[in-house]
Amino acid sequence: xxxxxxxxxxxxxxxxxxxxxxxxxxxxxxxxxxxxxxxxxxxxxxxxxxxxxxxxxxxxxxxxxxxxxxxxxxxxxxxxxxxxxxxxxxxxxxxxxxxxxxxxxxxxxxxxxxxxxxxxxxxxxxxxxxxxxxxxxxxxxxxxxxxxxxxxxxxxxxxxxxxxxxxxxxxxxxxxxxxxxxxxxxxxxxxxxxxxxxxxxxxxxxxx
Amino acid sequence: xxxxxxxxxxxxxxxxxxxxxxxxxxxxxxxxxxxxxxxxxxxxxxxxxxxxxxxxxxxxxxxxxxxxxxxxxxxxxxxxxxxxxxxxxxxxxxxxxxxxxxxxxxxxxxxxxxxxxxxxxxxxxxxxxxxxxxxxxxxxxxxxxxxxxxxxxxxxxxxxxxxxxxxxxxxxxxxxxxxxxxxx
Numbered sequence: 308x309x310x311x312x313x314x315x316x317x318x319x320x321x322x323x324x325x326x327x328x329x330x331x332x333x334x335x336x337x338x339x340x341x342x343x344x345x346x347x348x349x350x351x352x353x354x355x356x357x358x359x360x361x362x363x364x365x366x367x368x369x370x371x372x373x374x375x376x377x378x379x380x381x382x383x384x385x386x387x388x389x390x391x392x393x394x395x396x397x398x399x400x401x402x403x404x405x406x407x408x409x410x411x412x413x414x415x416x417x418x419x420x421x422x423x424x425x426x427x428x429x430x431x432x433x434x435x436x437x438x439x440x441x442x443x444x445x446x447x448x449x450x451x452x453x454x455x456x457x458x459x460x461x462x463x464x465x466x467x468x469x470x471x472x473x474x475x476x477x478x479x480x481x482x483x484x485x486x487x488x489x490x491x492x493x494x495x496x497x498x499x500x501x502x503x504x505x506x507x508x509x510x511x512x513x514x515x
Numbered sequence: 516x517x518x519x520x521x522x523x524x525x526x527x528x529x530x531x532x533x534x535x536x537x538x539x540x541x542x543x544x545x546x547x548x549x550x551x552x553x554x555x556x557x558x559x560x561x562x563x564x565x566x567x568x569x570x571x572x573x574x575x576x577x578x579x580x581x582x583x584x585x586x587x588x589x590x591x592x593x594x595x596x597x598x599x600x601x602x603x604x605x606x607x608x609x610x611x612x613x614x615x616x617x618x619x620x621x622x623x624x625x626x627x628x629x630x631x632x633x634x635x636x637x638x639x640x641x642x643x644x645x646x647x648x649x650x651x652x653x654x655x656x657x658x659x660x661x662x663x664x665x666x667x668x669x670x671x672x673x674x675x676x677x678x679x680x681x682x683x684x685x686x687x688x689x690x691x692x693x694x695x696x697x698x699x
Contacts, residue, residue, distance in 0.1 A: 319656050319684065320637055320640070320684060320687045320688055320691060321637065321641065321652060321653070321656035321657050321687070322656075323633060323634055323637065324555075324633055324634075324637060324638070324641070324656075324657045325551065325633065325657075326548055326551050326552070326657055326658050326659075327547035327548050327551050328547055328550050328551035328554055329547055329550075330546050330547060330550040330568065331561070331565065334546070334550070334565055334568060334569075335539075335542060335546075337565065337569055338542065338568065338569050338572045338573075339535070339538070341569050341572075341573055342538070342572065342573060342576055345573055345577075347533075347573065347576045347577060348533055348535055348538065348576075349533050452601075452670055453670045453671065464675075465671050465672055465675045466647055466671065466675070467601055467647070467669045467670045467671055468601065468604075468670075470604065470645070470646055470647035470650075471645070471647060
C-alpha cells in the first residue's frame with residue numbers, strides 16, 4: 308500500500324484544481340535574464356544584478372541560503388545558561404563570567420551591500436574565530452530548520468520554520484544533551500516553564 | 516521517448532555547452548507546473564509566484580549537474596520551489612507579525628492568475644488557509660506527492676503531513692461552508 312492510499316477520510320475539496328498554469332509571457336525573459344546575470348547562461352553580463360532579482364533588496368535573496376549555512380560554532384565548547392547568568396540585567400553590574408545568549412534573527416533582506424556571499428559568510432566565521440580566541444564565545448551552533456512546539460501534555464507539534472505563530476515572547480533558553488527527540492521532549496516537559504504554563508519551542512541543533 | 520529521457524537529453528545538452536535552447540525547452544516543459552505550484556503556495560499572489568519561479572530556476576540550473584534522475588525533474592523542481600517558498604516565509608513572517616494582520620486582500624482580487632474554469636470558491640478558500648495547511652493540501656491533493664515526499668519537502672514527519680492534510684481539508688471545507696452560508 309502506498310501512502311497515497313492511506314486513511315485520509317472525506318472528500319478532497321481540491322478536486323478540480325489543476326497542477327499546471329500557463330506562466331506570464333514575460334516571465335521567461337525575467338528568468339533568463341537572471342540566469343545570465345548569475346553567470347549561469349553565457350553571453351550577457353557576468354555575475355551581478357539583474358532587474359527585479361537578486362541584490363540586497365530581493366525578497367528571496369540568495370543570502371538566506373548562506374546565512375542559514377553559516378556555522379559559527381566550530382570553535383565553541385558547550386554550556387548551558389545557568390539561572391545565575393542573568394545577574395547584571397537591569398543596571399546591576401554583571402559578574403565576571405556571566406553568559407549571554409545572542410539570538411540571530413533576520414527581519415528581511417539583509418544590508419549586505421556589495422559583499423559577495425563568500426564575504427558575508429567569512430565575516431561570520433571571522434567573528435566567531437575572534438570571539439573564541441578572546442574567550443568570549445561559549446557556544447555557537449546552526450539550528451536545524453524544523454521546530455517542535457510543546458505547549459500541552461500532547462506530543463509536540465512539529466512544523467517547518469515560518470509556519471504558524473511564534474509561541475509568545477522569547478524569555479529564556481536551555482541547551483540540553485539528549486539522545487533522541489523523545490528525550491529532549493522529556494527534558495522540556497520537566498522544566499518549571501512547562502509547569503507554569505509556558506510553551507517550550509524545541510529546535511534541534513544541526514550536527515554539521 | 517519518455518519525458519524523463521527527454522529531460523535527460525536536454526540536461527546533458529545544457530550542461531555540455533550551456534545551451535540556451537536546451538534551457539528554453541526545459542523551461543517550456545516544466546514551468547507551467549512550477550508556476551502553478553508557486554501560485555498556490557503564494558496564495559495566488561502573482562508577483563510572489565514569479566519570484567519563486569525565478570529563484571527556483573536559478574537554483575535548479577546551479578544544481579543541474581547534481582541532478583541524478585532518480586526523481587522526475589518536475590518533482591525536483593517542485594521541491595526546490597517549495598524550499599524557496601519556505602525560506603521566503605521565514606523572511607517575511609516577522610514583517611507580517613509587526614504589521615499585525617496580513618494585508619487585506621479584496622475577495623477575488625488575486626484570482627486572475629489561475630485558470631478561470633477552476634471553482635473560485637475553492638481557490639479563495641485555499642488562498643485563505645494558513646500557509647502550513649495550504650502547502651500540504653496543495654502538494655498532496657493537487658500535485659500528487661506522497662506523504663513521504665511532502666514530509667521531505669517541508670521538513671516534517673509523515674505523520675505531521677497526514678495530520679496537517681486532515682486539518683487543512685477540514686479548514687478548507689469549513690471555509691467553503693462558511694462562504695456558502697454567507698451567500699445564502
